Amino acid sequence: MIAIPVEHCLLLSVMLFCLGLLGVLVRRNIIFVLMSMEIMLNAIGLAFVSGGARWGQADGQVMFLLVITLAAAEVAIGLALVLQLYQRYRTLDIETISKMKG
């Protein structure tokens, strides 16, 4: 029987989440912002799976599946928006779209 402390799984998940948050806050290139959001979603998935593994239930992996679905939809829309941004302004700087009229 393997015994991995569940806290350490959660600690890893928290560290990855904070790194992803740091990436979202710091980077100006929109592709890196999207990558950092992927890191955050993946950290959340890790927390779900380790929680499910703690109790030996399948629910954690079901939630992980839903998180993956969300990430796929998010990244498809996000990258389409990146292409639109690049076609319109010829840059990937998110500062350029801070002056949108809306």
Add this chain to the structure above:
Amino acid sequence: MSLELFLFYLASAVAVFATLRTITCLNAAHALLYLISSLLSIAVIFYLIGAPFAATLEVIVYAGAIMVLFVFVIMMLNMGKQTVEQERSWLNPVIWIGPGIICTVLLAELVTLLVQKERLLETVIVTPKEVGISLFGPYLLAVELASMLLLAGLVGAYHLGRPLTQKQPGSIK
């Protein structure tokens, strides 16, 4: 220390290091490769904590499909050497201070909450069969909603990804 525990800590270290490199890397393609190695080490962790189905999905869907989308976009935008210089000018060390403080405070809070008590995770392998039964039993509505979300994502990406016409605002002639 058992082999599994050693592998767990090694994969965790690789994941954290690769993620750190991802958010600090200047070249988008290199950052993507670091991100993929981070995702693969998390797949190893999933396998170690008894979730082989999640590990498989992580490799196939995350490191396979989603990252391929990033590769396509990076190739389409054709970011060369001048974008590395641009990134270097955007990322001066001063701007790391504020977000770094925020994230460190958040991390410290969560870590102090987590290290109160240590419970061992007795690894029970949750087979794909159990996941499937759970997925198409009590979670059937969630699966339907996920499929509708994917459909909405497909339609939205198709709508947004079309080429620009001349009359739209902001287009550069």
